[in-house]
Amino acid sequence: MSGVMKRMGMIFRAKANRALDRAEDPRETLDYSYQKQLELLQKVRRGVADVATSRKRLELQLNQLQNQSTKLEDQGRKALALGREDLAREALSRRAALQQQVTDLETQHQTLQGEEEKLTLAAQRLQAKVDAFRTRKETIKATYTAAQAQTRIGEAFSGISEEMGDVGLAIQRAEDKTAQLQARAGAIDELLASGALDDQSGMAKDDIQAELDRLSGGTDVELELQRMKAELAGGTSQAIGSGGGSSPQQAIEGGTGQDESQSQQQDTPRFDKQ
Amino acid sequence: MIVRIMGEGQVRLDDGHLTELNKLDDELLTEMESGDESGFRRTLTALLEEVRRLGTPLPDAALEPSELILPSPDATLEEVREMLSDEGLIPG
Numbered sequence: 001m002s003g004v005m006k007r008m009g010m011i012f013r014a015k016a017n018r019a020l021d022r023a024e025d026p027r028e029t030l031d032y033s034y035q036k037q038l039e040l041l042q043k044v045r046r047g048v049a050d051v052a053t054s055r056k057r058l059e060l061q062l063n064q065l066q067n068q069s070t071k072l073e074d075q076g077r078k079a080l081a082l083g084r085e086d087l088a089r090e091a092l093s094r095r096a097a098l099q100q101q102v103t104d105l106e107t108q109h110q111t112l113q114g115e116e117e118k119l120t121l122a123a124q125r126l127q128a129k130v131d132a133f134r135t136r137k138e139t140i141k142a143t144y145t146a147a148q149a150q151t152r153i154g155e156a157f158s159g160i161s162e163e164m165g166d167v168g169l170a171i172q173r174a175e176d177k178t179a180q181l182q183a184r185a186g187a188i189d190e191l192l193a194s195g196a197l198d199d200q201s202g203m204a205k206d207d208i209q210a211e212l213d214r215l216s217g218g219t220d221v222e223l224e225l226q227r228m229k230a231e232l233a234g235g236t237s238q239a240i241g242s243g244g245g246s247s248p249q250q251a252i253e254g255g256t257g258q259d260e261s262q263s264q265q266q267d268t269p270r271f272d273k274q
Numbered sequence: 275m276i277v278r279i280m281g282e283g284q285v286r287l288d289d290g291h292l293t294e295l296n297k298l299d300d301e302l303l304t305e306m307e308s309g310d311e312s313g314f315r316r317t318l319t320a321l322l323e324e325v326r327r328l329g330t331p332l333p334d335a336a337l338e339p340s341e342l343i344l345p346s347p348d349a350t351l352e353e354v355r356e357m358l359s360d361e362g363l364i365p366g
Contacts, residue, residue, distance in 0.1 A: 003299030004306065005277070007358055008343040 027144055030137040037130045044123045051116045058109045062102060069098045276332065277325055278340035280349070285329030295324055306351055306358075314351045322347055 076091035275292070278284045287295075298321040305313040322344060345354045 003296060003303045004354065004358070005295075005299050005342040005344055007303075008345070009341055011358065 027141045030140060034130070034134060034137055037126075037133060041123065041126050041130055044119060044126055048116060048119045048123055051112055051119055055109065055112045055116060058105055058112065062105050062109065065098055065102045065105065069095050069102065072098065275342065276340050277329060277342045277344065279322060279325060279344045279346065281346035284332040284340055285325060286332055287325065287329045291324075291328045295321065295328075298324065306354055309351065311351050314354075318345065318349070319347065 072091045072095040076088040076095065079085070079087035079091060275287050275289055276284050277287050298317055302314060302317045302321060305317055325344065345357070349357075
């Protein structure tokens, strides 16, 4: 066939990754596939439950048989105690038949147990696979959505319509601007780091400046301290000199508040005078 | 075989019907290539009607890839020609 139908079909398949046909959306296919896997998992789980139920039923039967077997053994013992060997023989032969059934059931029980373990393991593995698929599916879906958006942008760039063309240009401009800003920020960082560019913000200081600042700061403190000492010394001598303005006791009290040792030294002669 | 009519959905067709549909399909291609607009419209309508008549529609939720694809009933000769050009159905 070489007609329109075939050719369109071929083109569709060739462009399948771009064909955004609703019913053939790969996201839907993935979801569908996931759904199928979940159903399968459900079936396996149901299988595990069925096997487990059969095993339980066997266990109940086994218990009943064991009880009957014990009962027959007791009966045999009693019969023997009563001197009824024939009865004892009957009881023991029935017990032997039961034991055969017990052995058969035990074999079946073991087989079922093995089956159940295998199925449980399979269910666990399948669960892990389904979980992994779900993650992968979501990733693929996200990638597909992104690709779809990219295709639309691509269409905009290709200028399908004037309007779309404008959108394309706006995107281009925004991308250029971002790239430019990023490049500029990167370049400035490099220049600052290399010292080729001064930091105008005043935030960064080199270590030498910091040390100088520290030293000058320390000097300022020392100078301030000296100045205050000098002021204090001058103030005290003024107070002594003026005399009549304030009593000696007032002078002492005032001095004590500022520098005790200094006051002691200076005030001692005045006590002597009194 | 699954056939899609663009804009309408998919139908399941028995392979036995393909021979008769092929005749119409080839006719449609010839008319498209020769630029016979009225012939193209007539044949496309006939082809689509045959597909609808012979096929069983698939539910919308069905996820089956289409083996054959047909243009929508209102597609013009020019549109179909463009679709079949090198650019394909999706530009880019």
